[in-house]
Amino acid sequence: MLVYRRGKRLKGSGFTLVFVGNELSGSRLGISVHRVIKGAVRRNRIKRLIREVFRLRRDLFPQQCDIVVTVSPDFRFTSTGSLQTAVADLVCPGISCRHEV
RNA sequence: UGGGGCGGGCGCAUGAUCGCUCCGGCCCGCGGCCGGGGAGGAAAGUCCGAACACCACAGGGCACGGUGGUUCGUAACGCGAACUCCGGGUAACCGGGGGAAAGUGCCACAGAAAAUACACCGCCGAUGAGCCGCUUCCGGGCGGAAACAGGCAAGGUUGAAAUGGCGAGGUAAGAGCUCACCGCUUCCAUGGUGACAUGGAAGGCAGGGUAAACCCCACCGGGUGCAAGACCAAAUAGGGAAACGCUUGAAGGCUGCCCGCCUGAUGUUUCCGGGUAGGUUGCACGAGAUGCCGGGCGACCGGCAUCCCAGAUAAAUGAUCAUGGUCUGCGUAUGCGGAAACAGAAUUCGGCUUACAGCCCGCCCCAUUUU
């Protein structure tokens, strides 16, 4: 709730990144996949992909933040590679935003 | 070889690296190390049946709901097996199953008529009465028309469905009125645990459809569901309003209702306001799995041995790379590229139903060819 109220939003194709700074030593990740995406298999698949990108390339994400990834129904990524480049394209201008916070 | 029917199985494999989660052990202070386990045939839909838990262990009556050939199997079932009858198919095989002579309702349109076999159109007019003609031994006889009484149910363009079918005899015309065959009903005998089958005799036609309409018969069903339930901890408040009631009894347990039973008094219910929405358990050894042997036509059952095989809580079971296999596009080929379904446990089992790329195995039927 706090993240949604105070967080910065970065809108990508198929998902939205919401984040806010915290007082902890590291970042925390939350994933929100709406029920309009049909089938538990597809929803689980999306969550696993996002979690995997977060694990492998934590440097791409904002540091020391609570991050929520909200997935839209038009989410089309099927491999970690394509999702990773999409996150990188989204966050690279996003780093400058973080400095303004 | 082609086409078809039925049943069963698999549903990518192996290795490396980095992660997630549970269990056991160790250092035992956070945390880390080692070893092991980690989605499915449907985990799905939630359509049935149970286990388990609570509700006075649930008593009686009426409702209500479900099932429906028979006999087995099963903890139980609306599931399965075998058999039986009916329907479809050349066949393998597939689909269906109580009662319509206990009663009630409905059957549009069309049609004479839709359940009572009557009326209507119609057929006959032998018999009885009357009319006309011919004849006469004056008693009557023969022929004709009409259709009064009367007889009849053969035929009647319909419709989904029309009151046994067909043939012969019979008659004035006809009719199970009579007969043969078929169908039907009843009875008897034989076989079978039984549904039922086979054979015989008699009756002389009684019978429309619809019970996935009400209903009748037989059997079954108390209700609610793991957010059931049990325990621990924390927090806030013993707040305000309304209704009913304080032993002639509110309200609740307990399902739809009634009876009966139990609980029951600064109480119960509803609304407003406020707080917590954590942990443990239920919860992973079970109608359990695998193999062998035995019984049974089969579903299935019995015995022995071995094994322990997911337990998450916003929810783990993943990612990358390599090699190999399957299918497929291009190419003579080495090869290069692509694809891989349906779908994700949440208290647990037994079924049913639905979804499913590709592939494998077995049995059977039909047609064709060769011997």
Place this chain on the structure above:
RNA sequence: GCGCCAGUAGCUCAGCAGGACAGAGCAGGAGCCUUCUAAGCUCAAGGCCGGGGGUUCGAGUCCCUCCUGGCGCG
């Protein structure tokens, strides 16, 4: 997870226990009225009743099954 409801015209709903009853209102279309618009009046169009099987002579209605949407719980 468990337990329940609903689906009919573009929208909101009727449709009794199965038969020419597939209907009402609004919206949209055409015409009349008016100098024009609104209101009013008249007219027609619009539906395989969520999909597929079955029962029946006949199904929007009865039975089964699937799909879609919605609701409740401690």
